[in-house]
Structure formats: C-alpha cells, structure tokens
Amino acid sequence: MAIPTVALSQQDVKLSREEIQRYSRHLIMPEVGMEGQLKLKRSRVLMIGAGGLGAPLGLYLAAAGVGHLGVLDFDVVDNSNLQRQVTFTTADVGKLKSEAAKARLSALNPSIEIQSYETRLTSENALELFKDYDIIVDGTDNFPTRFLVNDACVLLGKPNVYGSIFRFEGQATVFGYPGGPCYRCLYPEPPPPGLVPSCAEGGVLGVLPGIVGSIQAMETIKLILGAGDPLVGRLLLFDALAMRFRELKLRKNPECPVCGNHPTVTKLIDYEEFCGIRGEETLPMTDGIPEITPKEMKARQDRGDDLFILDVREVHEYQICNLNGKLIPLGELPRRVSELDSSKEMIVHCRSGKRSADAIFFLQKAGFKKLWNLKGGILAWSDEVDPTVPKY
Amino acid sequence: MVVKVMVPTPLRQFTGKQASIECTAATVGEALGHLTSTFGELRKHLFTDDGRLRSFVNVYLNDEDIRFLQKENTQTKDGDTISIVPSIAGGSCRERN
C-alpha cells in the first residue's frame, strides 16, 4: 500500500539545544532524523481515554516529542486503576485523570504542549474536538464511544489508531486511514448489552494494556513519520497467555454504513441508543426481577428465615470474599440448575447485581418462583451491612 | 477435513475454558455447527434465533474474513484455522457491573 503521509501543519519549527540532546537517539536514526523529529514536533495527537491504554500511549508520545497532545477523559483516578494505569501514582487517587495525566506528561517533557479535556466525548463535541488534530487514538472502554470515535474519524478523514483489551487478549489496528477499512467495516453493529462480558466481569492483566497501548503509540509515531508499513487493513491479535501475535486481513467493506459506497451514516448519531444502552445506568434490567436490599436480607437471616444464598460469580471472586452462599458461576448455571431446589426461597447475588439479575431471569424461565436479587450485590452488602467484606 | 477453531477469551467460559477445538468439517458452517452442538451455551452468542451469524461476531478462515469468501459455505481444507473474533471494547476497564 502506498503511504499517503498524515497531513501535518507546515508551521516552521526548530529544535532547541536542549531538545536536540533530548531526542538525540531519534536524530541519529535515518528513519527519524531531524526531519522526522520536526514532524513529531508539528504533529497533533488526541488521546481518547487516559486509562490503561492511555498510560503507555501518553508516556511514549510525550517522550517522543509529539508537539501537541490532547488528553480526553472525564473520569477520576481510583485505587483500582493503579494496577495498570502507570501514568498515575497513589497520590493521584481522587484527581481528574485528564489533569493528573497532563501533570505527569508535562513533567516528563516540558517542551511539548498538552491540552487536557475533562469531558465525555459526545456526538455534539466530537467533530469540533477532533478537527484540530492529525491523529486520534482510541483507548476507550465502551462500545458507544468506539463507534462514535470511528464515525467522527471517517467523517473528518482522520486516522484512528485503535486498541482494545480483554483479560489476556488484545486487538490493535489503524482504522480510518485513506483507502483503508474502518471499525464499522469490521463490526457494522455493536453487540447487544449483556452478550459480551464486560471488563468488570472479565478483569484485565495489568501488563496487557501496556503492550497494546505501546503498539498504538508505535503506530501513531509511524503514521507521523510516514515510516514503515502502517497497521492498516490488518487486525493484530495478541494472546498474552500463549504469547502469540496473529494477524487477520481487514478489508474495506463496500457496504459499510459509514465509509462504503452508499453510506447511510453521514452525520454523528446517538451512540448510546445505537448500542442499546440508553438509560441503562439508571434503569438496570429489573423488570419482573424481585429485589431485596442487603439490610432486608440481613434482617431476615437474623430472624432465622430459611434462605438459600446462590452466588453466581466466578470461583476466584468467591475467594476474595463471599456471603457463605452456594457458588455456581453464571456461565455454568444452565447445566447445573438441577443442583438447586426450587421449593426453597432463594437470594441470588453477584458483585453488583447485574449477573444475578441475568441468573434470576434464567431461573424464572426454568420455573423457579421464590427468587430475590440482592440489590447492589456484594458491594452493597459491604456498604450497608458488613464493611469487613472487601470491595473489589 | 480436520480444522482448528480458535475460541476467543470472552467465549471460553462456554467451552469449558478450552482455547481451541479440533473437529472434522468440510465447511466453516459445519465447523461452527459442530462447536455449538458440543457447547450449547455458545449458540446464542454466535447465532441469532433464526440461525444467522451475529453481526458483531466475525469469523475468519485462516487470515481471511469469511464475509469476503463464501461466508459459512466456505470450504475448508486439512489444517485450516477458523477464528472467531468478537468485538471487545475494553481500554481502561472502568469497573461498572
């Protein structure tokens, strides 16, 4: 594939004496050299998400001398982020990620310009935000934003350096490159909520985003330099457990709804609705699912009521903490349902109440009637009944 | 034809944690049929109720997307690898559930 280089501003820039020293290991490489380093300095890269993928990405792009770095994230640093989001220190807990990342990256390289955006990316602000950047790097954690980033990049003709992770597995590619495929060529539609396990159920090994985010950083820098073969039209799959990289061909789909021959998506849409999760946060799937609060459950147990507790989390979660329930992971429930007694009153719980709602939905179809979903799961139990139960 | 079907991490909970399954199948569709009849819970994750492959699940024969070959009717040969590639969204893994 011929490489049309990313159109950078032609602004006249020079390297200071200090910068020449700083970037000397780049400058002595023919693939970068003074010309490449000045391209880096003139380039503008917007990072969507300052989390796991954003950590190595931000650090390497700042260190490499990308002149203008945008960091968009609305979240705050949480204790449970530190296992993988290596931009942040323990002292950053509670701070805005966009601000904490900006401080860390400025300390690493004071000669670059960093703009933090403490905002959620929306259909209303995406085009306006993206238009000032040459390359968008997608390090988000949810489907609506992934589709939004893709569509906005295609509409503006900007490359989208994509990476995503799950447990031990990662994917990376460059979408939205002139002539190349986009995310919707691969996945025209998002999965319905509930069919793909979320990260909270799945977890992620801390090093994995480090590897995938570094691949994104490398591809971003290659696009700026116009060096090598960009990861366009190829989906890189990484399996950390097997320690194996595989590559699949990605083709531009002539029927793609955004970049195909007859696009049906010509402006940004409502991506929450598109992904079927509009209002999910305020209205969990509780229709027809009877709930019991942790306090009510405790009161009934103290009264000596005969309640059967079913825990539908995974074995390793049970080992972190449990409520002495019988453990049948949600995925095993269909084939182990015979182990349960439908005549007994049963309280089903998980970590936060979502998987247990799915379990109850299933058990209801299997004919169980005396079911309660523990509202808020073991997290709420820890908050409302027994703070010695650790939250995870 | 003996082919190998690679199961991605999110779906391994339905295959008894197995990362790949070997089976005998003349087409990609046959191999997937074999997989979902062995592991019943996998079916709804791969196919819609009317038996079509779900649009957020991509299936590859070696490194080619079967949508650009003969879809499920794509013929296999000995030693082929079939990969199921679902969309995953994780990046920073905000805890939510």
Ligand SMILES: [Zn+2]
């Ligand atoms: Zn497309």
